[in-house]
Amino acid sequence: MKAGSTFRKVKSRSWKKQRHFRLLDDGLNIWYKSRWAGRGHSTFxxxxxxxVRQGHQSEVLQSIADEYAADLCFTLVFRGRQGNLDLVAETAGEAAAWVQGMRRLILKAKNMDAKERLDRWVCDWFNKADKNKDGRMNFKEVRKLLKMMNVDMNEDHAFYLFTMADKSESSSLEIEEFVLFYKMLTQRDEVWKLFQDYASDGERLSRGELESILRQEQHEGDGSAKLAQELIDHYEPSETGEGPGTTRLVIALMERSQGSMSLDGFQLYLCSREGSVFDGAHRDLYQDMGQPLSHYFLSSSHNTYLLEDQLRGQSSLEAYIQALKRGCRCVEIDCWDGPDGEPVVYHGHTLTTKILFRDVVATISEYAFKASDFPLILSLENHCGVEQQRVMARHLEKILGAALLKAPLGGQLPEQLPSPQAGGPGLTGLDLKGKILMKAKKVSDETLNDEVSDEDETAALDSPSTDQGSADGPPDPSKKKSTSKMSRELSDLVVYCKSVHFHGFQHAQLHSRCHEISSLSESKARKLAKEAGADFVRHNARQLSRIYPSGLRTVSSNYNPQELWNAGCQIVALNFQTAGLEMDLNDGLFNQNAGCGYVLKPVFMRSGDLTFDPETPQERSDYAPRRLSIQVISGQQLPKVNQKEGSIVDPLVRVEIYGVPQDLAKEETSHIQNNGFNPVWNETLNFVVHTPELALVRFVVEDHDTASRNDFVGQFTLPFASMRTGYRHVHLLSKDGTSIPHASLFVNVSISALT
Structure with missing residues (x-):
């Protein structure tokens, strides 16, 4: 891999270009270029x-399967929304070597601990700055490095640090001297001050002193003594500095002590997962999974097949893979009659591309339970004639096999929905885990002639005429859409998610059953939430509701899902392919509970006997508002947003609260001029949260601009209930929701009862 290989980069049957790839000496980066690109090149x-997928494991490589054998082909799948890289090697041996090598490197990167990641990151900066690749870095290269690292430092101070690190007095820094320079550059007064407040000798924290910090500042409680020793064992570096991933010179300056922790070890702990603002216990499966399905919020996708907008975008199996790998538990399939008797999936009456229904089902079968074992719902928007509906039913049964739920657990429909983990009351030993549920119309002998789709997302306008009923009564029968015949074979596959039109809360309470589900447009659902919030919450305690975006969202933008979660709506479907605030909120809610795609609703939303209206949360019998205080102390290694040489960010931090209407709030710090490397704010932002059980907290960093809109730098969103108090780091994510290495905020969080 270091010697390099020439591959064909493939984008389609007609686009195949030669590119030369090689692994750089740092083992971290892949370099590649076109033979015609001169000095131009790219890295990742x-x-x-x-x-890494081997063989014809992408739509692009499947399309050229007749030209190139499977053992020549492989696909690199990137994190976030970046497209795949499909490659064809000259020989099978070369392809196998790169597949095996990439997999080993990925596994090694995944298994690195905090010290190893830091060491790799520091070495990467050294290699970026060492332009002439002589293993040394002169002061001119150091100045350029500081600009690359997003800091505009006084030249005299920079030269002072350079001289202090130049132990060999050679007017240049070798790698170990650069590590010392980096250590001095990243000295953090705010961490040092906290350390000094507890370290009696000013040099090390004894186990008892670290326990005091954990108990008094971090509020770790009774487990502080055990945790203190675990942190010392894990984050206090070894004496020799030998072995993979250690920063030799930094470690050589420290003494190993089983009973104490140095400043460097303490800083490593604060920057680790144990020091994160996100409660580590909530990363595991910690919620009761034995409640009825209607008692959970589900991570849900709209137009799942699309990679881009809903007018001209590409339909792709990859979109299903990405959604399912993110823990999505309800995916949508828009089905239309296709050629040769095979149904196709696309956004009807538009220029979006088409994919085969059977390929979609095969992809779902392979990836349905990669990220979560809990039940997956397939939401069918069915526009097919009866013959191709029968084809759909055959594909579903054959491809999904035993995973497809075709009959009620225990043989009969229950009074309440079964649960994700177990079958529910009276269904001991029966389980929905690993099962796929169909959401579609289900008809009786008398109603075979009925609408086959319960929603009309391809309508040009999201007008009242397309809404399905109101809070008070059924829709005008004169406006009923044209009907199509329903296939009995497809209907019989629907068990717990029978699609029905919504005719109002009173009608649903009198006539509907727990296994019936209604789909509502965002505008209709928002109106119901505002005008009859308590009724909506009560309805959703018993039945499932699915919300879908307005037909006017032609660029596949999203609505704010929080408004519908406030009303207890379980399946709030978003366009997963579109990054932004709305997907940040979705990720923030569903990153908890092991990312399984199910989050248990608060207790006051799970009983039809309780009354909760998101418009008036103070009327709850167990109303318990909280005061949230966040001291934004500092930032670390914030990424550049403008790659022009010399461009430095002017960062500010905004904290946003999302929840019931009374909880919506935003507060922000001032901006720091020309420092994205180690800005310090020391500003406190205060909030009152009336319904903490529903609230999400979003940290946003932006590059301040007086002449135009601020540029996005990074964000992190989490449930209020998953926030840890004390001195914590907020590890920032990119717009695509992927990690930004070493970019974080250092905050002090305080939560108290509102008196």
């Missing part, structure tokens, strides 16, 4: 690659 990090 090995850690940006999520997985």
């Amino acid at each position: 990090l090995v850690s940006d690659v999520e997985v």
Whole structure:
């Protein structure tokens, strides 16, 4: 891999270009260029690659399967929304070597601990700055490095640090001297001050002193003594500095002590997962999964097949793979009659491309339970004639096999929905885990002639005429859409998610059953939430509701899902392909509970006997508002947003609260001029949260601009209930929701009862 290989980069049957690839000496980056590009080249990090697929394992490579054998082909799948890289090697041996090598490098990167990641990151900066590749870095290169690292430092101070690190007095820094320079550059007064407040000798924290910090500042409680020793064992570096991933010179300056922690070890802990603002216990499966399905929020996708907009975008199996790997538990399939008797999936009456229904089902079968074992719902928007509906039913049964739920657990429909983990009351030993549920119309002998789709997302306008009923009564029968015949074979596959039109809360309470589900447009659902919030919450305690975006969102933009979660709506479907605030909120809610795609609703939303209206949360019998205080102390290694040489960000931090209407709030710090490397704010932002059980907290960093809109730098969103108090780091994510290496905020969080 270091010697390099020439591959064909493939984008389609007609686009195949030769590119030369090689692994750089740092083992972190892949370099590649076109033979015609002169000096121009590109690089990507090995850690940006999520997985390597061998053979014809992408739509692009499948399209050229007749030209190139499977053993010549492989696909690099990147994190986030970056497209795949499909490659064809000259020989099978060369392809196998790169597949095996990439997989080893990915695994190694995944298994690195905090010290190893830091060491790799520091070495990467050294290699970027060492332009002439002589293993040394002169002061001119150091100045350029500081600009690359997003810091505008006084030249005299920079030269002072350079001289202090130049132990060999050679007017240049070798790698170990650069490590010392980096250590001095990243000395953090705010961490040092906290350390000094507890370290009696000013040099090290004893186990008892570290325990005091954990108990008094970090509020770790009774487990502080055990945790203190675990942190010392894990984050206090070894004496020799030998072995993979250690920063030799930094470690050589420290003494190993089983009973104490140095400043460097303490800083490593604060920057680790144990020091994160996100409660580590909530990263595991910690919620009760034995409640009825209607008692959970589900991570849900709209137009799942699209990679781009809903007018001209590409339909792709890859979109299903990406959604399912993110823990999505309800995917949508828009089905239309296709050629040769095979149904196709696309956004009807538009220029979006088409993919075969059977290929979609095969992809779902392979990836349905990669990220979560809990039930997956297939939401069918069915526009097919009866013959191709029968084809759909055959594909579903044959491809999904035993995973497809075709009959009620226990043989009969229950009074309440079964649960994700177990079958539910009276269904001991029966389980929905690993099962796929169909959401579609289900008809009786008397109603075979009925609408086959319960929603009309291809309508040009999201007008009242397309809404399905109101809070008070059924829709005008004169406006009923044209009907099509329903296939009995497809209907019989629907068990717990029978699609019905919504005719109002009173009608649903009198006539509907727990296994019936209604789909509502965002405008209709928002109106119901505002005008009859308590009724909506009560309805959703018993039945499932699916919300879908307005037909006017032609660029596949999203609506704010929080408004519908406030009303207890479980399946709030978003366009996963579109990054932004709305997907940040979705990721923030569903990153908890092991990312399984199910989050248990608060207790006051799970009983039809309780009354909760998101418009008036103070009327709850167990109303318990909280005061949230966040001291934004500092930032670390914020990424550049403008890659022009000399461009430095002017960062500010905004904290946003999303929840019931009374909780919506935003507060921000001032901006720091020309420092994205180690800005310090020391500003406190205060909030009152009336319904903490529903609230999400979003940290946003922006590059301040007086002449135009601020540029996005990074964000992190989490449930209020998953926030840890004390001195914590907020590890920032990119717009695509992927990690930004070493970019973080250092905050002090305080939560108290509102008196």
